[in-house]
Amino acid sequence: METPEIVNKPKRFAGILLHLHPKSINEEALAFNRTFGLGGMAALLIVIQFITGIMLRFYYEPFPQKAYDSILLLQNNVLFGQLLRNIHHWCGVFLVVIAFLHLLRVFFTGGFQSSRKVNWLIGLMLLILIIFSNFTGYLLPWDQLAFWAVIVGTSLLDYFP
Numbered sequence: 001m002e003t004p005e006i007v008n009k010p011k012r013f014a015g016i017l018l019h020l021h022p023k024s025i026n027e028e029a030l031a032f033n034r035t036f037g038l039g040g041m042a043a044l045l046i047v048i049q050f051i052t053g054i055m056l057r058f059y060y061e062p063f064p065q066k067a068y069d070s071i072l073l074l075q076n077n078v079l080f081g082q083l084l085r086n087i088h089h090w091c092g093v094f095l096v097v098i099a100f101l102h103l104l105r106v107f108f109t110g111g112f113q114s115s116r117k118v119n120w121l122i123g124l125m126l127l128i129l130i131i132f133s134n135f136t137g138y139l140l141p142w143d144q145l146a147f148w149a150v151i152v153g154t155s156l157l158d159y160f161p
Helices: 037-056 067-077 079-110 114-139 143-157
Strands: 007-008 024-026
Touching: 037 079, 067 079, 079 114, 114 143
Parallel strands: none
Antiparallel strands: 007 024
């Protein structure tokens, strides 16, 4: 079996970008079928979530009596408010799916072995954090769906010993 050819990365990037990737990588690791960018997609979705979340925060009032009314105000009276809220919602849903697919890809390619065990644990914690934040974001409008989600979510805790 022939050893894979090493491809040197260009030196035009400086600073923190050099820390993201090694100076040389295997040519077969560059193939699209092995690194199809799920980590980058998850990072992009997190950035979109932060930006849209900050924009939504200007109109949201985090009080049980005012939360639902502030959501209605945002949807009905703010220019592109419904669009902004939908972008935030769907990016949150896609973030859970893409983070889970990224976890599966790392698991099935064995990317968690040897020196990357700490990265695997950090990734698992990030997936749990993503799922938890998605659940809490679902509760923010404080409508009937949020109320029953709290009831179902807290009743799930009764099944743990």
